[in-house]
Amino acid sequence: xxxxxxxxxxxxxxxxxxxxxxxxxxxxxxxxxxxxxxxxxxxxxxxxxxxxxxxxxxxxxxxxxxxxxxxxxxxxxxxxxxxxxxxxxxxxxxxxxxxxxxxxxxxxxxxxxxxxxxxxxxxxxxxxxxxxxxxxxxxxxxxxxxxxxxxxxxxxxxxxxxxxxxxxxxxxxxxxxxxxxxxxxxxxxxxxxxxxxxxxxxxxxxxxxxxxxxxxxxxxxxxxxxxxxxxxxxxxxxxxxxxxxxxxxxxxxxxxxxxxxxxxxxxxxxxxxxxxxxxxxxxxxxxxxxxxxxxxxxxxxxxxxxxxxxxxxxxxxxxxxxxxxxxxxxxxxxxxxxxxxxxxxxxxxxxxxxxxxxxxxxxxxxxxxxxxxxxxxxxxxxxxxxxxxxxxxxxxxxxxxxxxxxxxxxxxxx
Amino acid sequence: xxxxxxxxxxxxxxxxxxxxxxxxxxxxxxxxxxxxxxxxxxxxxxxxxxxxxxxxxxxxxxxxxxxxxxxxxxxxxxxxxxxxxxxxxxxxxxxxxxxxxxxxxxxxxxxxxxxxxxxxxxxxxxxxxxxxxxxxxxxxxxxxxxxxxxxxxxxxxxxxxxxxxxxxxxxxxxxxxxxxxxxxxxxxxxxxxxxxxxxxxxxxxxxxxxxxxxxxxxxxxxxxxxxxxxxxxxxxxxxxxxxxxxxxxxxxxxxxxxxxxxxxxxxxxxxxxxxxxxxxxxxxxxxxxxxxxxxxxxxxxxxxxxxxxxxxxxxxxxxxxxxxxxxxxxxxxxxxxxxxxxxxxxxxxxxxxxxxxxxxxxxxxxxxxxxxxxxxxxxxxxxxxxxxxxxxxxxxxxxxxxxxxxxxxxxxxx
Numbered sequence: 049x050x051x052x053x054x055x056x057x058x059x060x061x062x063x064x065x066x067x068x069x070x071x072x073x074x075x076x077x078x079x080x081x082x083x084x085x086x087x088x089x090x091x092x093x094x095x096x097x098x099x100x101x102x103x104x105x106x107x108x109x110x111x112x113x114x115x116x117x118x119x120x121x122x123x124x125x126x127x128x129x130x131x132x133x134x135x136x137x138x139x140x141x142x143x144x145x146x147x148x149x150x151x152x153x154x155x156x157x158x159x160x161x162x163x164x165x166x167x168x169x170x171x172x173x174x175x176x177x178x179x180x181x182x183x184x185x186x187x188x189x190x191x192x193x194x195x196x197x198x199x200x201x202x203x204x205x206x207x208x209x210x211x212x213x214x215x216x217x218x219x220x221x222x223x224x225x226x227x228x229x230x231x232x233x234x235x236x237x238x239x240x241x242x243x244x245x246x247x248x249x250x251x252x253x254x255x256x257x258x259x260x261x262x263x264x265x266x267x268x269x270x271x272x273x274x275x276x277x278x279x280x281x282x283x284x285x286x287x288x289x290x291x292x293x294x295x296x297x298x299x300x301x302x303x304x305x306x307x308x309x310x311x312x313x314x315x316x317x318x319x320x321x322x323x324x325x326x327x328x329x330x331x332x333x334x335x336x337x338x339x340x341x342x343x344x345x346x347x348x349x350x351x352x353x354x355x356x357x358x359x360x361x362x363x364x365x366x367x368x369x370x371x372x373x374x375x376x377x378x379x380x381x382x383x384x385x386x387x388x389x390x391x392x393x394x395x396x397x398x399x400x401x402x403x404x405x406x407x408x409x410x411x412x413x414x415x416x417x418x419x420x421x422x423x424x425x426x427x428x429x430x431x432x433x434x435x436x437x438x439x440x441x442x443x444x445x446x447x448x449x450x451x452x453x454x455x456x457x458x459x460x461x462x
Numbered sequence: 463x464x465x466x467x468x469x470x471x472x473x474x475x476x477x478x479x480x481x482x483x484x485x486x487x488x489x490x491x492x493x494x495x496x497x498x499x500x501x502x503x504x505x506x507x508x509x510x511x512x513x514x515x516x517x518x519x520x521x522x523x524x525x526x527x528x529x530x531x532x533x534x535x536x537x538x539x540x541x542x543x544x545x546x547x548x549x550x551x552x553x554x555x556x557x558x559x560x561x562x563x564x565x566x567x568x569x570x571x572x573x574x575x576x577x578x579x580x581x582x583x584x585x586x587x588x589x590x591x592x593x594x595x596x597x598x599x600x601x602x603x604x605x606x607x608x609x610x611x612x613x614x615x616x617x618x619x620x621x622x623x624x625x626x627x628x629x630x631x632x633x634x635x636x637x638x639x640x641x642x643x644x645x646x647x648x649x650x651x652x653x654x655x656x657x658x659x660x661x662x663x664x665x666x667x668x669x670x671x672x673x674x675x676x677x678x679x680x681x682x683x684x685x686x687x688x689x690x691x692x693x694x695x696x697x698x699x700x701x702x703x704x705x706x707x708x709x710x711x712x713x714x715x716x717x718x719x720x721x722x723x724x725x726x727x728x729x730x731x732x733x734x735x736x737x738x739x740x741x742x743x744x745x746x747x748x749x750x751x752x753x754x755x756x757x758x759x760x761x762x763x764x765x766x767x768x769x770x771x772x773x774x775x776x777x778x779x780x781x782x783x784x785x786x787x788x789x790x791x792x793x794x795x796x797x798x799x800x801x802x803x804x805x806x807x808x809x810x811x812x813x814x815x816x817x818x819x820x821x822x823x824x825x826x827x828x829x830x831x832x833x834x835x836x837x838x839x840x841x842x843x844x845x846x847x848x849x850x851x852x853x854x855x856x857x858x859x860x861x862x863x864x865x866x867x868x869x870x871x872x873x874x875x876x
Contacts, residue, residue: 060485060488060501061488061498061499061500061501062488062489062492062498063484063485063486063487063488063489063490063491063492063498064489064674065485066480066481066482066484066485067480067481067484067485067501068480070477070480070481070503071474071477071479071480071481072477073477074474074475074476074477075476075477075478076477077477078476078477084475084476084477085475085505085510086475086502086503086504086510087474087475087481087502087503087504088500088501088502088503089484089500089501089502090500090501091499096499096500324766326745329749329752330748330749330751330752330753330757330761331740331745331746331747331748331749331752331764331766332745332749333745334744334745334748334766334768335743335744335745335746335749335857337744338743338744338745338766338768339744339853339854339857341818341819341820341821341853343744343768344768344769347744347768347769348768348769348771348772349765349766349767349768349769349772349776350745350764350765350766350768351763351764351765351766351776352738352745352748352752352763352764352765352766353763354748354752354757354758354761354762354763354764355758355761355762355763355806357762357807358762358763358806361805361806361807362763362765362776362805362806391775391776392769392772392775392776393771393775405755406755407755439753439755440753443749443752443753
């Protein structure tokens with residue numbers, strides 16, 4: 049299945065918005081085994097749309113369009129498609145009833161513009177859009193499928209997942225495709241590759257392994273193709289079961305798991321509470337933890353001790369420690385982790401102090417020197433990172449590593 | 463000047479990366495008065511590149527290509543362009559010397575692949591790339607300019623700013639273009655529009671006003687075109703001087719200023735210090751403040767009091783206040799702001815408590831109910847926000863509003 053993606057909208061061509069729809073659609077289609085042969089962004093112009101459609105339908109089995117379906121844009125995409133197929137319009141009572149119902153629930157009435165939105169090209173099969181007013185449209189002529197969707201990302205994603213992808217896999221039977229993602233943290237991709245080299249070398253031709261690194265986390269994705277879906281799924285499950293024990297302590301989750309959600313779940317299950325003491329990450333660790341809805345069940349709070357006086361007064365770091373070792377030191381993060389745990393009365397305290405950059409380093413402690421510690425009341429464990437000079441990257445990388453330290457402590461791996 | 467942008471790379475077509483180059487280039491070109499007629503993403507394939515080039519050069523005055531110049535991709539873009547122009551290659555000693563020098567400074571030697579990189583199409587004018595090894599290439603044949611650049615964003619941006627845009631404005635003399643951006647916070651775009659309606663209505667034809675909203679901030683951009691650059695710049699300056707007093711208290715900066723950098727500068731200038739007490743924003747406000755390098759000069763720290771016990775023990779919020787009014791209340795944020803100011807011994811304390819969502823609301827206090835307060839020791843001022851149900855949006859929007867409260871207090875506007 050060859051696919052051409054067309055995004056329509058002046059706001060893309062003037063650079064006002066970055067087209068993220070195309071990459072998302074390409075990802076989903078690739079996971080189904082489709083090949084993207086081109087992506088085109090064009091203006092809301094009748095000629096442009098018709099010419100691009102003509103070219104794309106010659107080149108591809110499937111052409112996916114997003115955008116230009118809103119009432120403000122005068123429905124130019126719909127008109128262009130009808131002109132391309134040389135067809136007329138028909139009123140869709142079903143769509144009209146749905147729109148009227150949608151606005152009634154909001155206590156608002158509909159206008160003539162909404163009624164006009166319900167005239168659809170005669171050869172369109174309508175795809176129900178539960179996220180908005182404009183339905184998707186499916187055309188199947190001359191062996192080529194054309195699908196038109198709204199450009200609003202969550203409406204497009206809903207239609208792709210619930211209507212378009214299932215129909216496409218039925219319309220163009222492809223080989224079986226399956227994927228497994230293993231989420232790791234704690235080692236870079238080259239070290240992981242070295243550890244699982246034997247496993248990787250004996251992978252059969254039809255199974256590929258990809259390393260996808262992101263701020264200290266590495267996703268390992270196994271992708272397989274074959275003729276029998278059930279057999280393929282089984283084969284991948286067996287490979288995952290073989291791979292995971294080889295890097296067990298690095299694996300924090302599967303598929304779309306995030307480290308902050310995983311430690312949240314762990315803490316909740318074990319009835320443990322957490323507090324953080326942050327210097328150079330400046331609140332980002334707490335922000336990452338509290339981005340998860342329900343974090344109040346295990347996260348009590350954070351002391352962002354940016355100034356040394358705050359480290360002393362609120363966390364109980366001793367002046368002698370700061371004078372002798374400085375704020376960026378093993379001794380300081382140890383006292384910070386123990387201090388925040390005591391003062392916030394939690395089971396676990398975790399702390400970070402370092403030089404986020406881009407300036408502020410010394411020959412002793414260059415930019416990117418970061419210490420962290422974790423304490424559970426019985427013992428306190430420390431870690432040192434040596435990162436680069438990019439402030440925001442350092443902050444985000446360090447937050448991830450601190451979350452991993454929480455995971456390792458709770459699981460008895462430090 | 464009509465421009466077609468082509469991005470080349472399999473990594474775009476499989477959705478592994480989102481193409482952000484096109485939007486950035488489109489923005490820059492639009493600011494120069496150019497019109498983008500199309501954007502196309504294609505694979506690293508000889509046929510694809512040649513066909514797309516042929517089509518684009520027919521349609522546009524300028525075709526900009528990025529990607530496919532790296533050594534790992536076998537220089538397919540360069541070969542495709544040479545084939546398109548039916549021309550041969552010539553060795554660029556200048557490029558070779560630059561690459562050798564570049565690697566010598568890194569203490570590394572060059573390989574045969576690097577020498578091969580220095581063969582260039584005969585009709586290419588080379589554009590020096592100070593950010594990497596592959597130079598940009600400028601072709602000017604049959605009244606159409608074709609420019610090829612590396613796909614690495616910072617290399618492409620360097621070439622666009624230093625080589626391509628200056629040459630294009632010389633090659634295609636356009637009318638004078640100028641822009642002014644005014645950064646505002648504190649009102650939505652429709653209210654701003656109502657306040658400056660008279661100003662907007664009397665703008666001459668050649669000056670446009672755009673409203674660009676983002677998480678509670680609204681950028682106002684005046685764009686003008688004309689024949690005389692100096693006169694146009696003067697005209698825009700006069701319009702800015704006329705507009706700003708009408709919305710004075712909303713204007714926090716100009717051009718690319720950020721609210722966190724602006725309040726940092728304000729606090730530094732006046733020798734004031736700041737501390738924050740956060741509940742529902744969970745550390746995001748502190749993170750936003752400390753994302754600015756040098757924040758330690760005025761930011762002492764934050765108490766992220768997620769749990770009510772932390773609000774009592776570390777911020778001194780009274781149990782009676784929590785029992786009577788709850789944590790999401792005017793009384794609570796008042797005590798939080800005063801408490802953090804006292805305990806962190808700062809000039810200013812700012813606090814936030816609310817229901818970030820998506821769950822946790824009551825009929826009294828629905829999701830999105832957020833209180834904030836600011837105290838300077840003499841008085842404490844409170845504000846209430848009523849936002850939607852999206853957790854991360856609520857957190858970011860609220861942080862911006864709290865930063866604005868700091869600005870208003872320091873400037874004596876609350």
